[in-house]
Amino acid sequence: MTATSLAAQPQPIADDSAATYLEVRNLVKEFPVTRGAVLQRRVGSVHAVSDVSFSVKAGETFGLVGESGCGKTTTGRLIVALERPTSGSIIVDGQDIARMAPGRIRRKRRDMQMMFQDPYASLDPRMRISTILREPMTIQKLGTRQEQDDRILSLLNEVGLASSAVDRYPHEFSGGQRQRVGLARALALNPKLIVADEPVSALDVSIRSQILNLMNRLQEKHRLTYVIISHDLSVVKYMADRIGVMYLGKLMEMGSGEDIYSRPAHPYTQGLVSSIPIPDPEVERAKTAVAPKGEIPSAIKPPSGCRFRTRCPYAQEVCADVEPPLRSFGPKHLAACHFPLIPPVMAE
């Protein structure tokens, strides 16, 4: 896929070529923490996303990986405008949706859709599949009833469900089939970008690969741009051309799957990689790197300087005082660490 071709042409940091479909710049999202039932005094904020920047080319898959509370889901919701950012910009196809009026965002949503984790919770149990798939078209006032019916049948066909599914309710389907419905709904408006938040985490192993393969086929057919969000680095590495590793609202490292797996620069990335169990006893028992110790700190009062320093085996004084900037470690490989595991590439 494109991962190899991208690696072949060295390019520093941001890529401003015309093919960029999504660009997230200095994205910040803070949620207020309030106290008191009536007055709701603001006593602090959850720093969910703190100064995150990345860009995704059209037809590319970008993976966001990290543990709970790292801000990956919030980032995804910001991209499809389900949340509004505190600051920063989200440029989708040349338009900054962070500064767009709500009415215009609704139109723009045709181009960017979301696929959710839990196929049991994200489909209305009282709606028939036809109603579920028609809803986005009705909201966007697209097509006549007949055209919508035709579209529903072609969507079902595309995701591998029988046309008899139209009259059924979500509970009549298995988890995998429901996730197919979720994918069909995301595709209903012919979007260009799909943000998939943990698309297979709720599914059994044997069903996961069906959905991942289907997502890949649909991407190729419709030239979709994907942002795939998951805690599962194995899934993200399989699907994505490039991966961003998040920790406590910050992007710690970004690179190709091989950069992240074979030559991580950030100690957090290395810890995350070594924590992931691999279905091979020889590999698993030969592991030398240890998993990060301790717990993830609170996002209300994140550590000063580098946010990973409280769990980092290499942390020094400077890590508490100075926030490390993102530096280049190779073509399209960035990491924010004062004491990286591999030497940085000096900017020319």
Added chain:
Amino acid sequence: MPNVLEISGLKTNIRLRRAVVHAVDGVSFDIAAGETLGLVGESGCGKSITGTSIMRLLPPGGEIVEGSILLNGRDLVPLPEHEMRQIRGRDVAVIFQDPMTSLNPTMNIGKQIGEALKIHKDVSDKEAGARAVEVLGLVGMPKPRERLGDYPHQLSGGLRQRVMIAMSLVCEPSLLIADEPTTALDVTIQSQILDLLDDLRKRLHMAVLLITHDMGVIAGRADRVAVMYAGKIVEEADTATLFKQMRHRYTEALVEAIPRLDHETTAELYSIPGLPPDLTQPPTACRFAKRCRFDTGVCHNVDPQLLEHEPGHWYACHHPAGDAVPAPARGEASTV
């Protein structure tokens, strides 16, 4: 080493209003002291019902209909409930997936840990408290003495699971059942908890039944593996053998369906077609045949027996993978 647990021919049904689910259908295995047996399979394969059968904590309608469960030589199946109560927590303990729902939200953790001890052993409040501090320290809880008064909601998921483990260990059971102990946790926390379980097993010489859907967890932590599908064990071997020479086509398919972090591939993953069979009317022949790539007539007509085809390696497949020796009583040649 003596076997702590010996299960043979276990059949557990779950009676629904109009049907009976044959959730566990003739399962046998044993676990020695200090050993971890990994029981792996997908949702609905009966792995958790196997665990709850041992604890005799079956869901409503659940009933053990056949077989025996010997714990330290004593059959648990015919025991009356009051005797079972003596055994739970003392000889066999369980850790569930979600520590939030298995801890009492209205009781501080010191009391919860001490409770089991007070039920099973004649100890004072003070002794129970001291022991709670001791086991909390053992499971790696920072500042255990100060934590005794905390309530579950004040703890993170990882710490709650440590409390669960502390509770289960307080009476030093000979068997620990860990049912998806880390599925609700983050990966870095998961590896801490699995390390802890490993360490405690060695120190306390416990037998551990590790129930999980995650082949990766099994690969790193189990001494032996039993793969379950649709209520039956389809393959069992020591961990190294199972991963190197997997024989059953279901095991093989399961591993091929997972993207591997250490492999660089963009090729399509193998996906197992269809769904597991309905266990209210389980197939009479091979239960995986309908979804198998290598099925032939015999698979749909003859139930393959779980036999020790190679030393220590049991499998129930008419067309085993790899360079397996032809199994006896097989209808036709392998189609590898």
